[in-house]
Amino acid sequence: MNVVFMMPTKIILGNDCVIKNASSFKDFGKKAIIVTGKNSAKLNGSLSDVLKALEINGQDYVLYDKVMANPTVDCVYDGAKVASENHADFLIAIGGGSPMDAGKTIALLACQNINKADLFKGNYEKKILPMVFIPTTAGTGSEVTTASIITNDEAKTKSAVAAQFMAPNLALLDSKYLKSLSNNTMINTVLDALSHLIEGYINKKTNELISLIALEGIKIISNQFNNLMNNTYSDDDLDKLMYASNLAGIVISHTGTTLVHAMGYSLTYFKHIDHGRANGLLMYNYLKYYTSIVGDKIDNILKYMNLNTLEDFNDVMNSLLKDKEDIKPCELEDYSKIAINAKNVLNCPFEVTKNDIYKIYLNTFKK
Ligand code: NAP
Ligand code: FE
Numbered sequence: 548m549n550v551v552f553m554m555p556t557k558i559i560l561g562n563d564c565v566i567k568n569a570s571s572f573k574d575f576g577k578k579a580i581i582v583t584g585k586n587s588a589k590l591n592g593s594l595s596d597v598l599k600a601l602e603i604n605g606q607d608y609v610l611y612d613k614v615m616a617n618p619t620v621d622c623v624y625d626g627a628k629v630a631s632e633n634h635a636d637f638l639i640a641i642g643g644g645s646p647m648d649a650g651k652t653i654a655l656l657a658c659q660n661i662n663k664a665d666l667f668k669g670n671y672e673k674k675i676l677p678m679v680f681i682p683t684t685a686g687t688g689s690e691v692t693t694a695s696i697i698t699n700d701e702a703k704t705k706s707a708v709a710a711q712f713m714a715p716n717l718a719l720l721d722s723k724y725l726k727s728l729s730n731n732t733m734i735n736t737v738l739d740a741l742s743h744l745i746e747g748y749i750n751k752k753t754n755e756l757i758s759l760i761a762l763e764g765i766k767i768i769s770n771q772f773n774n775l776m777n778n779t780y781s782d783d784d785l786d787k788l789m790y791a792s793n794l795a796g797i798v799i800s801h802t803g804t805t806l807v808h809a810m811g812y813s814l815t816y817f818k819h820i821d822h823g824r825a826n827g828l829l830m831y832n833y834l835k836y837y838t839s840i841v842g843d844k845i846d847n848i849l850k851y852m853n854l855n856t857l858e859d860f861n862d863v864m865n866s867l868l869k870d871k872e873d874i875k876p877c878e879l880e881d882y883s884k885i886a887i888n889a890k891n892v893l894n895c896p897f898e899v900t901k902n903d904i905y906k907i908y909l910n911t912f913k914k
Pocket of ligand 2: 739743
């Protein structure tokens, strides 16, 4: 047995945890840059909870509320400029994966000069603002991962700015913020978490403990499939979704993602398909393609999902995802050339070729 486990982020999950745990970030600094998307943090109560907590602590803040979905390089440099100009000495990110990911790179760029051309090259100095993360989607787990996924126009894909020291210091998870999500975004983000769990379980870097966490997360999410289809959630259901998304973040913070994410990036970059939906669309055909190699693992996943066959899994995905987008084979061929070069492909516990990727894309989008 060979187990490695590391979780530098302190995680607190519970109702009103932001206000109740205000003292836990009192010592992080005097002035926060609060990073959010345009609207949701103002509408779901998360921003006002943070402002109250800062007031209790006597901490000042500047708000940067310009993060768009799939944040751009320009956005993170702009945010870092705001942090520096306002002398922010810690960062609070509130939102889905986009503001949280942008937050990590803003916290990095606020502490060091990195040319835009070098942003995705790694080798950063070990200097970053202390970070508090407050997720408002149950999807990315970014509140505990060391990666920040930024749109990379140069490579026409999405790439990671990542380093071990980029894990947030504190994650505060209050599932009441999920109540304002549209069911479409809820489904897409939960499928992202499911994809993290499956990709982390079928992964070169997994180990006994990580596999245990992955299967637990898979079980919790599968028990929510009916709620996702009917758009009805009790407070306890929302807690469970937030928890499973966090477990999925813990998993990929150890393993990274694999081929599903590598392939999904082009669907988002070129077709503007939401990140979680992109993964959800690809998952069944990815699993089917590699059944002969990782069949035992797939059987175990199905067991934890309480499903009998991979076709049952496909039926659930189809009910959640509805009609698939039209994408031409020649476009899929181009996406295959991009996906084969993604670093996360190397986490697959088997060889992957460009032709394998093309076939999985074709099987996914054939009519
Ligand atoms: P998102 O892009 O952060 O947000 C999607 C939409 O949901 C936005 O319109 C946002 O509005 C809205 N929203 C967020 N919380 C809401 C709430 N509680 N109520 C109502 N609306 C809400 O979506 P996401 O799926 O969470 O994040 C996707 C990003 O995360 C992608 O860029 C992906 O690559 C990245 N990701 C990162 C990791 C990692 O390990 N770092 C892992 C997986 C994915 P506002 O814009 O107004 O806030
Ligand atoms: Fe993801």
